[in-house]
Amino acid sequence: MAIQQESSTPGATLLGPIDLLAVEFPGNRFTGAGLRELHALVSAGIIRIIDLVLITKNQAGQVSALELQDLGPDAGGALAALHATVSQMLTRDDIDAVGEQLANNTTAAVMLYENTWAAKTKQAIMEANGRVVLQARVPHEVVQATLDDLAELGATLP
Secondary structure (H helix, E strand, O other), rough: OOOOOOOOOOOOOOOOOOOEEEEEEEOOOOOOEEEEEEEHHOOOOOOEEEEEEEEEEOOOOEEEOHHHHHOOHHHHHHHHHHHOOOOOOOHHHHHHHHHHHOOOOEEEEEEEOOHHHHHHHHHHHHHHHOOOOOOOOOOHHHHHHHHHHHHHHOOOOO
C-alpha cells in the first residue's frame, strides 16, 4: 500500500476524499431502482455527488453516454433527487475507460462523489489544532484477504 502524506494548502477549499464508483446493470433500461440507500446518504449529508453519468453499451459493444433528459420519468426523477452537480469532471476518457469494462447490453451509473463526512471531521480536527497525517483507502480485496488469513489462524473476526 502506498502511503501519501496528507497536505493542506492555506486558503484551499476543504473537501472530503473524492471517490469514483461505476455500477453496471444488465440490460439497457435503467429504471432508477436500487437508489434508496444512495438517496439516504445524500440526504444525510454523508456524501455529495459531484458528477454523474449514465453509460450504455449496446449488443454490438458501442458505448454511449446518456443525459438525464434522455431517461424515462422514473429513472430521471430518481437520479435528479440525488442533487448531482454535473461538473463535467468525468471526461470522455473516463467514460471510455468504464465502457471498456462493461459487458455488452448493459447500463452503468458512473458517479464521482465527495465523502462530506470526512471534510466535516477534518475541519473539526483542524479547529482543535490537530492535523490529519494519513488518510488512505484500503481496497476491499486487501481487507477480505486479511480477514481470510485471520480466520485461518482462528482469530475472532469483526
